[in-house]
Amino acid sequence: EVQLQESGPGLVKPSQSLSLTCSVTGYSITSNYWGWIRKFPGNKMEWMGYISYSGSTSYNPSLKSRISITRDTSKNQFFLQLNSVTTEDTATYYCARGSFDYWGQGVMVTVSS
């Protein structure tokens, strides 16, 4: 069974970087696409970007100057780094397979001093 699990700090200070890890079991990240999505307080969902089976990336232009998605195929993990965070980056962050059929449980990240 495919499983994804996010990990990382739940509290980040403004202007610092947010770093999350998505650990995948049951399926190789060298197949398919793997993305990050966040849900803001309320209902708004935002696709942040993905990394493909080949390692190429695509990002939401609204984040392009701040975001980086990378991977470690030896550990079957992929990563999110979001720089220069503000309180507006407070959200629940999810990793998901690109076909959106498998999701992690989500990690709530609060940006606050």
Added chain:
Amino acid sequence: DVVLTQTPPTLSATIGQSVSISCRSSQSLLDSDGDTYLNWLLQRPGQSPQLLIYSVSNLESGVPNRFSGSGSETDFTLKISGVEAEDLGVYYCMQATHALWTFGGGTKLELK
């Protein structure tokens, strides 16, 4: 950017009632490969989103067949034929046709 507008924002239903949710796109979601990458997801309280329907009308494995999707180009509909208690939550349409993938604003299904 492709904007997906979902209506209604909130839906109150009784158990057994059939309901529909609309998703309208600001641009056609028909891809050059002939497919239309419009999906429907449900997020139950306290859970991660779950894929219900992919490519407009294809039922994801394990999803009850009371869920159905239809539509084309810019107008899409999710129908639940006989709401059950486990169907409560927030429904989202989302598109992956255009380079910037986007979500609708969500429709909250509540019990009347």
